[in-house]
Amino acid sequence: MLKLENITKVFHPGTVNEKTALIDINLHIRKSDVVCIIGSNGSGKSTLFNIIAGTYPVTNGTITFDGVDITHKAEYRRAMTIGRIFQDPTKGTAANMSVEDNMITAETKGMKRLKISLNNAKREEFREILKQIGLESRLKDNVGLLSGGQRQALTLLMTAMSRPKMLLLDEHTAALDPRNAQIVMDLTERFISEQKLTALMVTHNMQFAIDFGTRLIMMDEGQIILDVSGEEKKDLTVDKLVRLFKDIRKKTYATDAALLTTN
Amino acid sequence: MIEGIFVDGLIFSLMVIGILISYRILDFADLTCDGSVATGAAVATMAIVGGAPISIALVLAFISGVIAGMVTAAIHNKLKIPGLLAGILTMTMLYSINLRILGNKANVPLLRVPTLYTKLPDFFSFFKPEIASLVGTLLVVLAVKSLVDLWFRTDLGVSMGAMGGNEQMVVSQGINPEVLKLMGIGLSNGLIALSGGLLAQYQGFADANLGQGMVVQGLAAIMIGEFLFSSNRISLITLRAIFGAIIYKALLFFGRKYGYLVNITPNDFKLLTGILVIVSLFIAQGRSAASSRGARKKVLARNKVQEEIDA
Numbered sequence: 235m236l237k238l239e240n241i242t243k244v245f246h247p248g249t250v251n252e253k254t255a256l257i258d259i260n261l262h263i264r265k266s267d268v269v270c271i272i273g274s275n276g277s278g279k280s281t282l283f284n285i286i287a288g289t290y291p292v293t294n295g296t297i298t299f300d301g302v303d304i305t306h307k308a309e310y311r312r313a314m315t316i317g318r319i320f321q322d323p324t325k326g327t328a329a330n331m332s333v334e335d336n337m338i339t340a341e342t343k344g345m346k347r348l349k350i351s352l353n354n355a356k357r358e359e360f361r362e363i364l365k366q367i368g369l370e371s372r373l374k375d376n377v378g379l380l381s382g383g384q385r386q387a388l389t390l391l392m393t394a395m396s397r398p399k400m401l402l403l404d405e406h407t408a409a410l411d412p413r414n415a416q417i418v419m420d421l422t423e424r425f426i427s428e429q430k431l432t433a434l435m436v437t438h439n440m441q442f443a444i445d446f447g448t449r450l451i452m453m454d455e456g457q458i459i460l461d462v463s464g465e466e467k468k469d470l471t472v473d474k475l476v477r478l479f480k481d482i483r484k485k486t487y488a489t490d491a492a493l494l495t496t497n
Numbered sequence: 498m499i500e501g502i503f504v505d506g507l508i509f510s511l512m513v514i515g516i517l518i519s520y521r522i523l524d525f526a527d528l529t530c531d532g533s534v535a536t537g538a539a540v541a542t543m544a545i546v547g548g549a550p551i552s553i554a555l556v557l558a559f560i561s562g563v564i565a566g567m568v569t570a571a572i573h574n575k576l577k578i579p580g581l582l583a584g585i586l587t588m589t590m591l592y593s594i595n596l597r598i599l600g601n602k603a604n605v606p607l608l609r610v611p612t613l614y615t616k617l618p619d620f621f622s623f624f625k626p627e628i629a630s631l632v633g634t635l636l637v638v639l640a641v642k643s644l645v646d647l648w649f650r651t652d653l654g655v656s657m658g659a660m661g662g663n664e665q666m667v668v669s670q671g672i673n674p675e676v677l678k679l680m681g682i683g684l685s686n687g688l689i690a691l692s693g694g695l696l697a698q699y700q701g702f703a704d705a706n707l708g709q710g711m712v713v714q715g716l717a718a719i720m721i722g723e724f725l726f727s728s729n730r731i732s733l734i735t736l737r738a739i740f741g742a743i744i745y746k747a748l749l750f751f752g753r754k755y756g757y758l759v760n761i762t763p764n765d766f767k768l769l770t771g772i773l774v775i776v777s778l779f780i781a782q783g784r785s786a787a788s789s790r791g792a793r794k795k796v797l798a799r800n801k802v803q804e805e806i807d808a
Contacts, residue, residue: 348648
């Protein structure tokens with residue numbers, strides 16, 4: 235479904251700040267893969283997402299999506315089929331507008347037309363959708379009045395409404411308290427299974443990455459150093475993962491906590 | 498005289514709605530306004546002097562503003578420079594263009610030609626002339642306001658509001674923000690130029706320096722309006738902008754009339770307008786700080802109750 239070939243990304247080339255964030259990445263995501271990506275800070279996870287979503291241009295390499303070369307496609311064009319949820323709950327919704335206005339914007343992808351789609355039938359439909367997260371009475375409230383957890387849950391509902399083919403989840407529960415994180419995560423799981431989505435998810439939680447999804451990728455210093463799926467993934471434990479990491483990279487951190495969290 | 502304040506305020510309110518669209522809805526600090534209001538005045542004046550019907554002159558003024566706004570948006574989009582700088586560039590270029598439109602004169606009078614404000618008293622002959630001007634202007638402003646309200650209730654208009662709140666969200670919905678900016682800043686300056694076209698007819702001349710300091714005046718009016726009531730409904734947001742515009746013009750009027758009592762002359766108005774904007778921002782900041790303090794208190798109280806229950 236998504237193919238990255240020889241992707242390299244260099245920031246600020248030719249300056250003292252030159253930094254190679256991704257080195258010759260080759261990755262093939264198959265349809266209905268649910269991939270967890272782990273790695274320490276600065277390992278290139280976020281850059282990888284930005285490259286797939288089209289936020290940054292690549293320095294080298296090609297990206298194909300469903301057989302179409304999208305390497306030079308603008309971010310907003312890729313967003314027609316790729317849904318993305320950020321760690322920051324404020325990024326997915328417009329705080330200055332009501333919940334219903336946010337939802338009407340998300341309902342269809344692409345440039346809008348000069349017609350008024352928001353009517354009472356639509357409001358009823360939205361209310362029904364919002365019941366899943368208990369916000370059905372707040373259709374007219376500005377999104378800025380919602381809590382971070384509520385906003386992130388709303389973002390998820392809006393993304394699901396627009397029916398993407400692929401979902402990019404960039405530590406989307408990391409900024410939430412445990413209870414809200416759980417609510418958002420349950421919703422996420424439900425959408426992925428209901429809409430049979432292909433999904434990529436960045437997480438810092440090794441245990442979670444082992445339990446969740448069909449495939450696990452570990453990144454370090456701009457490279458993919460581990461890619462396991464199927465039975466091999468089911469047999470993984472946190473200890474095994476840490477040992478694998480040490481074997482591959484021939485380095486140890488003072489504590490494993492510096493690398494990843496386990497709880 | 499009271500009618501004069503209202504007519505002046507209503508004409509000004511079209512510009513305030515234009516500035517509202519760029520500053521508040523699109524979150525785009527656009528200074529094109531200082532140029533495009535004079536462009537609208539110049540285009541309408543030259544069209545009327547050239548014998549065009551008033552309606553055509555106003556449509557031309559609107560279109561000239563749309564083009565000016567689109568130039569600003571295009572500079573911002575393509576060169577990736579801040580909107581502020583793009584606006585200043587267009588505004589500066591417009592000064593020369595406006596002089597060209599006015600036939601290389603800084604001032605063109607509208608004497609002995611029919612304008613909206615010579616025709617309105619004939620049209621509404623059952624009113625006094627001043628009332629006729631007021632009713633005519635009010636109808637124009639209400640029509641424009643309704644159209645703007647309608648625009649921002651369409652899916653396209655809503656997505657423009659969304660872009661002002663969060664550009665990333667619009668991108669994530671597969672919408673090209675550059676196109677939205679082109680249309681939004683175009684609409685904003687179209688209204689500003691329309692306001693200029695009406696103003697030229699009301700005051701009886703077009704002036705190349707008409708636009709000086711207009712953005713700040715418009716912002717002052719928006720902020721006065723925002724003190725009246727708070728709402729997230731577009732019809733009320735444009736309504737309070739109109740009220741703000743009229744109140745601002747009334748303040749100016751009384752400043753002119755009674756200012757000498759406290760030794761204030763019209764020369765001081767730009768300073769006072771700037772201070773008004775600063776004070777408004779200061780009060781708005783105080784308000785938001787107060788409400789976050791209030792929210793903090795509530796949370797603390799709730800936690801305390803929770804602790805007592807736990808204990």
